[in-house]
Amino acid sequence: MSAGEKAKAKTEQVVGKAVRKTAHAMGKETTAAKGAALETRGRARGAKEKAKGRFGH
Template sequence: MSAGEKAKAKAEQVVGKAVRKAAHAMGNETTAAKGAALETRGKGRETKEKGKDAGGLGR
């Protein structure tokens, strides 16, 4: 997993989680859903990169 991709994945997860929690606390469900989507995208990116490291089909 390249350091840049790993950092992107983790940043998306952290920012997404923060946005989701803050928006949910303020009652803004649309923004909370966008934050959740960002968090999920970060998790997906991390999974993809881990697959590449393990010698999966992503290479």
Template sequence: MSAGEKTKAKAEQVVGKAVRKVAHAAGDDTTAAKGAALEARGKGRGTKEKSKDAFKR
């Protein structure tokens, strides 16, 4: 997995989790859902890159 893509994936996961938890604590369900979506996108990006690396070998 390229370092740039790995960093993007991890950053999206961390930011998404933080947004989700803060919004949930504040009672803002819409923003919490957006944070969860961002976190899921980061996990998907990481999974995609890992599968690309596994397929290359």
């Protein structure tokens, strides 16, 4: 897993979680959904990079 991609994945997860929780607390469900999507995208990116690392690509 490259360091750059790993950082992107972790950043997306952290930012998405922060956006989701803040927006949910403020009652902005549309923005909360966007934050959840960002968090999920970060998790998917991390999983993809881990899989690439396991197979030596």
